[in-house]
Amino acid sequence: MVSVPGTWHDSLMLVGRGHIPAYPLLAFEQCRVEVSARNRGKEHPVQLEPHKRNWEDLAEVDPLWAILSNSQRQHGGWDLDEFFAAGEREVAGVMDTLQRLQLRIGDKTLLDFGCGVGRLTRAFASRFQTCYGVDISERMIEGAERLNKDYTNCQFHLNTVDSLRLFPDDSFDMIYTNLVLQHVPDRAIIKSYLREFVRTLNAGGVAVFQLPSYISLRRQLQPRRRMYTLLRSVGLPHTLLYNKLGLNPIKMNFIPAQEVISTVQSAGGQVNCVDTKQTPQYQSSTYFVTRPAATS
Numbered sequence: 001m002v003s004v005p006g007t008w009h010d011s012l013m014l015v016g017r018g019h020i021p022a023y024p025l026l027a028f029e030q031c032r033v034e035v036s037a038r039n040r041g042k043e044h045p046v047q048l049e050p051h052k053r054n055w056e057d058l059a060e061v062d063p064l065w066a067i068l069s070n071s072q073r074q075h076g077g078w079d080l081d082e083f084f085a086a087g088e089r090e091v092a093g094v095m096d097t098l099q100r101l102q103l104r105i106g107d108k109t110l111l112d113f114g115c116g117v118g119r120l121t122r123a124f125a126s127r128f129q130t131c132y133g134v135d136i137s138e139r140m141i142e143g144a145e146r147l148n149k150d151y152t153n154c155q156f157h158l159n160t161v162d163s164l165r166l167f168p169d170d171s172f173d174m175i176y177t178n179l180v181l182q183h184v185p186d187r188a189i190i191k192s193y194l195r196e197f198v199r200t201l202n203a204g205g206v207a208v209f210q211l212p213s214y215i216s217l218r219r220q221l222q223p224r225r226r227m228y229t230l231l232r233s234v235g236l237p238h239t240l241l242y243n244k245l246g247l248n249p250i251k252m253n254f255i256p257a258q259e260v261i262s263t264v265q266s267a268g269g270q271v272n273c274v275d276t277k278q279t280p281q282y283q284s285s286t287y288f289v290t291r292p293a294a295t296s
């Protein structure tokens with residue numbers, strides 16, 4: 001890995017030979033992806049069942065705070081315009097980074113994995129012809145559809161499995177996910193999503209995903225989450241646990257960067273750059289992954 005000189009991001013690292021190849025814009029014949037109707041079932045792995053229920057709970061009691069957990073915005077404190085403006089800023093920053101990395105991509109299809117109520121999906125809508133948001137929570141998907149009626153090129157789909165089998169290979173010019181993989185409880189499932197990102201990416205497309213690479217033992221303890229899980233399992237209502245007892249079920253997970261990189265590489269992806277932000281308790285990395293065209 002090589003540090004990128006310059007002031008725009010000190011922690012940005014290039015992976016590989018020390019430079020980023022510029023990918024040519026590919027010619028696409030169609031921009032819409034066939035979403036498979038067969039796979040809308042609920043055959044999610046057992047590990048995802050409690051996880052899905054937690055997100056349904058959160059989507060009912062305080063969806064915007066569950067998405068952007070600013071302590072001053074808890075219990076319905078988010079202003080909707082401000083909430084969506086934060087998504088606009090985030091997406092503008094990501095597109096700017098792609099430019100700086102000279103990662104040129106097509107503008108036909110985007111996937112926002114773990115879209116919540118579409119905060120980021122709608123911000124991509126002016127940049128891609130069709131934007132797909134998927135989420136594990138029906139309530140989040142309902143919220144996304146309700147709040148983004150004007151964004152006619154955004155589609156939202158429920159995805160409760162550990163894959164992206166809704167979508168065929170080579171579906172997306174860009175895949176983006178932020179603040180999602182860190183909450184998935186099982187590392188094997190996170191890795192399955194990473195492999196799916198590579199599979200569904202077009203040759204020359206870019207997947208940008210955030211995932212912590214380290215969380216201190218102290219921060220992993222999460223007593224409020226453990227208490228929530230215990231009390232919920234004995235039948236206490238989520239509204240009481242969240243509103244009255246101040247507990248929540250949000251889990252934090254991480255995978256060391258080297259393990260992420262080898263998972264991506266073994267799936268056929270290329271990690272071009274890792275952008276890492278660090279505090280003593282926590283290290284979060286954003287990976288910029290491309291899928292080179294297959295060579296015969």
Ligand SMILES: C[S@@+](CC[C@H](N)C(=O)[O-])C[C@H]1O[C@@H](n2cnc3c(N)ncnc32)[C@H](O)[C@@H]1O
Nearest residue numbers: 055067114115116119135136137140178179180
């Ligand atoms: C913290 S929110 C972030 C939402 C969105 N990425 C944003 O930044 O606005 C996490 C979202 O990921 C969804 N999620 C969690 N696990 C998921 C999974 N395995 N597959 C799809 N969505 C998932 C949750 O339902 C929730 O909407």
